[in-house]
Amino acid sequence: MATTTKTKVAAKTSRYNELRKMLEERRRELMTAVQHKMRDVRAEGGNDRDVLDQGESSEVDIQEDIEFALIQMKSETLNKIDAALRRLEEGTYGDCFECGDEISEARLRALPFAVRCKDCEEARETAEQRERMLAQKRGSSALFFDMSS
Numbered sequence: 822m823a824t825t826t827k828t829k830v831a832a833k834t835s836r837y838n839e840l841r842k843m844l845e846e847r848r849r850e851l852m853t854a855v856q857h858k859m860r861d862v863r864a865e866g867g868n869d870r871d872v873l874d875q876g877e878s879s880e881v882d883i884q885e886d887i888e889f890a891l892i893q894m895k896s897e898t899l900n901k902i903d904a905a906l907r908r909l910e911e912g913t914y915g916d917c918f919e920c921g922d923e924i925s926e927a928r929l930r931a932l933p934f935a936v937r938c939k940d941c942e943e944a945r946e947t948a949e950q951r952e953r954m955l956a957q958k959r960g961s962s963a964l965f966f967d968m969s970s
């Protein structure tokens with residue numbers, strides 16, 4: 822009995838360490854990417870602005886908008902990683918939202934913010950597909966009901 826408990830605890834700890842390492846690596850990559858991008862945008866912005874005509878300058882604006890959107894996306898991912906790390910500390914990260922089972926490490930590596938295990942996710946997708954098909958079958962009457970409610 823005692824041995825099984827010990828093995829379980831050891832497995833938990835190694836999973837914790839692996840997931841923590843995975844999240845922290847991602848965090849570091851994102852941080853570096855965001856910092857580089859910020860530096861690029863700052864270095865590019867302003868300097869060339871004076872010599873550009875109207876058309877070129879709006880192209881630069883679009884480029885900058887894209888850069889900023891990318892930075893924003895990465896920052897949001899960073900926030901999610903921070904939240905995941907907090908959940909990992911609390912011991913709730915990586916457990917399936919539906920059935921409570923552990924989500925496999927491979928799945929978490931591919932989708933660090935997955936909240937369901939593969940089985941539950943697939944079951945949900947199937948259910949959603951069925952819903953959509955039913956909705957299509959109901960067709961215009963469903964639309965009528967939706968509008969009247």
Ligand SMILES: [Zn+2]
Nearest residue numbers: 917920938941
């Ligand atoms: Zn599940």
